Amino acid sequence: MRQIVKHRQCQADAWSMPGEAAAAAGVVVSLADYLAVQAGTLASPAPAGAALGVQLEPADDEAQLLPFAAQLQLVVVNFPKSAEGRGYTQGRMLRERYGYCGELRAAGAVLLDQVFLLARCGFDAFDMAPGENLTLAAAELDRFSVAYQTVVGTVVQPHRRGQVG
Amino acid sequence: MYRYDTLDHTLVAERVAQFRDQTQRFLAGQLSEDEFKPLRLRNGLYIQTHAPMLRVAVPYGLLSTRQVRMLAHLARKYDRGYGHFTTRQNIQYNWPKLEEVPDMLADLATVEMHAIQTSGNCIRNTTADHFAGIAPDEIDDPRPYCEIIRQWSTLHPEFNYLPRKFKIAVTGSPADRAASQVHDIGLHLRRGPDGQIGFEVLVGGGLGRTPIIGKVIRDFLPREHLLSYLEAVLRVYNRAGRRDNIYKARIKILVKAMGEEAFRAAVEQEWALIRDTALLLDVVEIDRMRKYFRPLPYEKLPDIDVTAGREAAFVAWYRHNTRVHKVSGYRAVMVSLKTPGIAPGDMTAEQMDGLADLADRISSGEVRSTHDQNLVLGEVRQQDLYETWQRLTALGLATANIGTLADMICCPGLDFCSLANASSISIAHQITERFSDIDYLYDLGPLEIKMSGCMNACGHHHVGHIGILGVDKHGEEWYQITIGGSASGDSSLGEVIGPSVAKLEVANTLAALLDVYVSIREEDETFLQVVRRVGVTPFRERVYAPNR
Structure with missing residues (x-):
């Protein structure tokens, strides 16, 4: 079973990804399939009682998930290459603009040295690239104790920190 | 200038620790070359022709003398005794050892400096006018x-x-x-x-x-x-x-x-x-x-004639290497890093230390770097200019050539850079040797020569009044010449004059271009103005004339 880092812990993944046999807990499909299921033009591939999640590719527009943000439990953002940067924007927008509160998972070519910035963009789960050490990846979430930018989850607005002390 | 608070110090210290960890993982074989590359680049570390090159950020070109002394220390301890100022106000070290780079970064952190995002596909150092303020x-x-x-x-x-x-x-x-x-x-x-x-x-x-x-x-x-x-x-x-x-x-x-x-x-x-x-x-x-950059408590001083009775060398330096200051009684002093025979932008550790001492004594304790690879002492009282000139002369930093042909911008080129097609520094030497008569340079007036060793244009050749681009032609170094570029308020891109010229012909080609300029200029017309008035054709015809 696939191991991921989720909520700072290494754990087994209960979901199936596109192309995999449907898992009992939840099934992740492409954005096109997800929208088709919601529109009623495609039968949901999820078994009865299983949740339906969605996987975004870099060129996908996450704004299309806005109507479903409250009901979605898992959004997977795929990084086909480690240099791919669009997913950072997708994650941030889902959290900050569309109010998505479910699991936000970075998957694909996700490297150890990227999880800190991904977490700052709102990701709380990481399906790491093959060969990456999950324990070390979880530890990377504490790499920096400070930051300059006001992003999701930041309490202090750092560029105004002169006012707050 | 800006001073770090606890947050800044913490962030830079944690960044140094992160890079030390990344370097150790690479040296231990846990990160491949391909995996390490984007990580080291985000910290300004290139793997170059001879050795790694570390690019240190000089935010908007402003350095305290304490920072300048640290740059000198790095040059001595980790490099070969010098550093190279770039066209984006940063400084590069060409000979550090990879395993020592984390120590260099730790040293830099003690003076509120870093190399964060000086390379890589991210937001780089933000640059500014070197006469800011x-x-x-x-x-x-x-x-x-x-x-x-x-x-x-x-x-x-x-x-x-x-x-x-x-x-x-x-x-x-x-x-x-x-x-x-x-x-x-x-x-x-x-x-x-x-x-x-x-x-x-x-x-x-x-x-x-x-x-x-x-x-x-x-x-x-x-x-x-x-x-x-x-x-x-x-x-x-x-x-x-x-x-x-x-x-x-x-x-x-x-x-x-x-x-x-x-x-x-x-x-x-x-x-x-x-x-x-x-x-x-x-x-x-x-x-x-804004309070961090508040103006000095300037003295109330009149503008004075500092050149009366002084030797011609000082007068030439005053005219070419000092600039007007917004406060009467003060001047800004350009510190020339364009000494003939030295790569443009290079500075030795001794020069850095000497300049830091001078800036503490007669200026504001700050030094600025410029995008044309010189330095500036921003706050010099006019009454101190003569002593400043003497001391800069002793340091080899007073060549009175700012704004002239000899004040070239030049990338490191094939001598150091693994991207380059052709050398730049040797061409700079060829040009300074060919045009060694300083009075001729003064007569030519403002002339910006910018040179890049490849298409990446680190030397900004497109916006040189004369631009020189190194190209590879069947394994040989050739040079394409453009004229009419400018990066000033009225920016323009230079136009190619014709086929590229052989390495040994670069200075001769420039001489032909300048002959045309001198022969057709009207009154105080600059080279750029003449090119804009008459276009490229007269220059092209002279350079490619069959009997030249």
Whole structure:
């Protein structure tokens, strides 16, 4: 079973990804399939009682998930290459603009040295690239104790920190 | 100047620890060359022809003397006794050992310096006018805004994996001394309709393979919206910029592909959603930042004639290497890093220490770096200029050639850089040898020669009055010449005069171009003005004349 880092812990993944046999807990499909299921033009591939999640590719527009943000439990953002940067924007927008509160998972070519910035963009789960050490990846979430930018989850607005002390 | 607080110190210290860990994992074989590359680049570390090269950030070109002494220390301890100032106000070390780079960064952190994002596909060091705060025609000092941008862009979580590198320059004067029109974003401080301060915003300028002058996408942006607007531009670029072809990935290509209007509309649409969020800067925060750059308590001094009765060498230096200051009784002093026989921008550890001592004694304890690879002492009393000249002369930093042909911009070229097609430094030497008569250089007037060893245009050749580009022709080094470029307020891109010339012919070609100029100039016309008046043809005809 696939191991991921989720909520700072290494754990087994209960979901199936596109192309995999449907898992009992939840099934992740492409954005096109997800929208088709919601529109009623495609039968949901999820078994009865299983949740339906969605996987975004870099060129996908996450704004299309806005109507479903409250009901979605898992959004997977795929990084086909480690240099791919669009997913950072997708994650941030889902959290900050569309109010998505479910699991936000970075998957694909996700490297150890990227999880800190991904977490700052709102990701709380990481399906790491093959060969990456999950324990070390979880530890990377504490790499920096400070930051300059006001992003999701930041309490202090750092560029105004002169006012707050 | 800006001083780190606890947050800044903590962030830089944690960044050093992170890079030390990354370096150790690479040396231990846990990271491959390919995996380590984007990590080291985000810390300014290149693997070059001979050794790693470390590029250290000099935010908006401002250094304290304490920092200059640390740069000297690094040159001595980890390098071969010198450093190289770049066209983006940074400094590079060409001979460090990879395993010692974390120690260099730790040393830099003690003086509030770092190498964060001096390379890689992220937001680079923000550059500024080297006369910021002292230029008489300045609308506002750009440096407080640069520091706000520095902090915002440092480890920005969303914009660390952009399609390509991203460079921002800010100017506060109508005269553009920061080449802002050839940056991904150029910000020009302006006064708005009601007298409030803000920015004209240019996007999509750049050199490289596709040289383009930036387009104005907003005439006036009130300054409190600086970060939200930058974030909107970056978000549009991060989403839509091309990632399939490294040569088409800069924002200039996106602006061109979308069209100026569509790009502007996309930015404005995004900006409308974020302009009044936490990114809004309030006047308290801006003023807090401005206080770090407050003007000196200037003495009340009259302007004096410092040249009367002085030797010709001093008078020439005064005329060419000092500039007007907004406060009477003061001058800005250009420290020439264009000594004949030395690579442009190179400076030894001894020169750095000597200059730091001088800046402490007669200036403000600060040194500025310029985008044309010189340094500036910004606050020199006119009565101290003679002593300044003597001391700079003793340090080998008083060559009276600022603004002349000998004040060339030059990239490291094939001698150091693994990207280069051809050498630049040897061509600079060839040119300074050929044109060693300083009176001839003075007669030629203002002349900017800019030279790059490859298409990446680190030497800004497209915007040189005379541009020189090294090209590889069947394994030989050849040079393409352009004329008529400029990076000043009236920016323009140079035009190619014809087929590239052989390595040994570069200086001779320049001589032919200058002969044409001297023979057809009218009164005080500069080289650039003549090229703009008559075009390329007379120059081309002379250079490629069969009997030349």
